[in-house]
Amino acid sequence: MEKHLKVSAIKNGTVLDHIPAEQLFKVIDILGLSCISNQITFGTNLDSKLLGKKAIIKISDRYFESDEINRIALIAPQAKINIIQNFKVVEKRVLSIPSSIKGIAKCMNPVCVTNHQPIETLFTTITDENELKLLCHYCEKITDKENLKIISNN
Amino acid sequence: MSRNLISIQDFSKEEILEVLKMAAGFEKNPSQPIFRDKVVASIFFEPSTRTRLSFETAANRLGARVIGFSDAGNTSVTKGETIKDTIKMVSNYADLIVMRHPLEGSARYASEISPVPVINAGDGSNQHPSQTLLDLYSIQKTQGRLDNLFINMVGDLKYGRTVHSLLQAMSHFNPTFLFTAPEELKLPNEYKEYLRKRNIRFEETRNLSDGICQSDILYMTRVQRERFTDAIEYERVKNVYSLNNSMLDGAKPNMKILHPLPRVNEIALDVDNSDHAYYFDQAKNGVYTRMAIITKLFS
Numbered sequence: 001m002e003k004h005l006k007v008s009a010i011k012n013g014t015v016l017d018h019i020p021a022e023q024l025f026k027v028i029d030i031l032g033l034s035c036i037s038n039q040i041t042f043g044t045n046l047d048s049k050l051l052g053k054k055a056i057i058k059i060s061d062r063y064f065e066s067d068e069i070n071r072i073a074l075i076a077p078q079a080k081i082n083i084i085q086n087f088k089v090v091e092k093r094v095l096s097i098p099s100s101i102k103g104i105a106k107c108m109n110p111v112c113v114t115n116h117q118p119i120e121t122l123f124t125t126i127t128d129e130n131e132l133k134l135l136c137h138y139c140e141k142i143t144d145k146e147n148l149k150i151i152s153n154n
Numbered sequence: 155m156s157r158n159l160i161s162i163q164d165f166s167k168e169e170i171l172e173v174l175k176m177a178a179g180f181e182k183n184p185s186q187p188i189f190r191d192k193v194v195a196s197i198f199f200e201p202s203t204r205t206r207l208s209f210e211t212a213a214n215r216l217g218a219r220v221i222g223f224s225d226a227g228n229t230s231v232t233k234g235e236t237i238k239d240t241i242k243m244v245s246n247y248a249d250l251i252v253m254r255h256p257l258e259g260s261a262r263y264a265s266e267i268s269p270v271p272v273i274n275a276g277d278g279s280n281q282h283p284s285q286t287l288l289d290l291y292s293i294q295k296t297q298g299r300l301d302n303l304f305i306n307m308v309g310d311l312k313y314g315r316t317v318h319s320l321l322q323a324m325s326h327f328n329p330t331f332l333f334t335a336p337e338e339l340k341l342p343n344e345y346k347e348y349l350r351k352r353n354i355r356f357e358e359t360r361n362l363s364d365g366i367c368q369s370d371i372l373y374m375t376r377v378q379r380e381r382f383t384d385a386i387e388y389e390r391v392k393n394v395y396s397l398n399n400s401m402l403d404g405a406k407p408n409m410k411i412l413h414p415l416p417r418v419n420e421i422a423l424d425v426d427n428s429d430h431a432y433y434f435d436q437a438k439n440g441v442y443t444r445m446a447i448i449t450k451l452f453s
Binding site: 119139 | 161236237238255256257258259260262263277278279280281344
């Protein structure tokens with residue numbers, strides 16, 4: 001059977017694959033993709049053996065530093081990063097969870113100072129029983145995945 | 155070396171012991187005006203009796219002059235001034251800031267903005283490290299040591315910030331803990347995990363009479379009405395966790411009762427005259443401990 005790409009190939013740039021479908025727009029938000037002028041194509045609710053439904057994003061002529069891309073590990077830890085040059089995958093990267101997370105997530109503690117004053121949030125990441133948790137640098141409370149809210153870049 | 159005191163975890167075991175040693179020196183000789191050229195700002199955005207008065211007494215005994223406010227209602231905060239602007243401004247005037255604020259993490263934030271040292275005098279239900287140091291001083295003074303003690307913590311172990319900080323600080327000294335609390339106010343799992351990782355022994359009970367005989371320290375806390383969703387449950391629990399003199403019959407002679415105060419009905423008045431009662435002396439120790447903290451941060 002002829003294989004068709006659901007999302008067209010790009011000549012040069014970065015492909016983010018295996019993003020959980022429900023996290024697509026958060027990934028776009030975290031990487032600030034809605035604010036850049038590069039050509040971006042994406043597909044979502046694609047069948048995936050690994051995730052059930054996945055999303056894929058292809059960004060032309062844009063490459064990410066590790067620090068920048070690792071920020072999405074918070075919500076899409078299984079995402080695969082492919083670097084494309086001249087339609088070929090020249091490098092594959094996996095995400096690693098950064099030791100600290102700045103300004104992406106909201107602290108779940110309603111009386112945390114970051115929820116009341118104009119302060120950028122800062123967390124230390126903790127992996128506890130395979131679950132990623134965030135320890136707030138300010139109020140010292142833990143935000144778990146269930147209560148994780150991403151701060152919009154827009 | 156720590157420049158601020160925001161969380162008890164900012165101080166190493168050695169730094170804690172250094173503060174306690176200095177505090178003992180100040181207890182022997184409480185009037186040492188060594189900081190006559192210094193100004194201490196005492197800024198309290200929410201009410202306090204002991205903490206504010208003992209910090210201000212400590213600063214005065216060290217010869218420093220004290221400026222500040224005890225009610226944010228009289229300040230520009232009511233006009234919408236941010237913590238950042240208030241701290242920037244106060245740090246222009248003072249050489250050290252003592253701050254209490256209802257928002258958790260506010261003291262850490264202030265310390266990042268301020269060019270002068272900041273002491274956290276309580277940030278919501280998060281940290282109150284000077285209370286912890288005076289608790290440690292009281293424990294060391296009454297027991298002659300900090301190592302290998304049996305500490306029974308009673309009452310609100312869920313929200314009580316003094317409990318959490320004391321537990322972390324005591325972890326340096328190989329304690330055994332008994333946590334006595336109603337189901338609704340049990341110690342949160344994150345602190346139990348903290349102790350497990352450090353191989354510190356602890357047990358839990360709902361019965362106050364369970365651990366009194368074994369205890370070296372009985373650390374009582376207030377069970378607060380506002381923590382309960384069910385008023386009937388509060389009424390039931392409040393009496394269960396009320397200590398009276400007859401319950402102390404089998405206590406070890408060295409056992410002392412500590413309480414961060416204010417107490418309501420968790421310690422009956424007939425306990426006050428017992429040799430085991432130490433909570434008022436504990437509050438007095440606050441002045442010496444805070445003199446030591448100020449001295450450490452100034453040097």
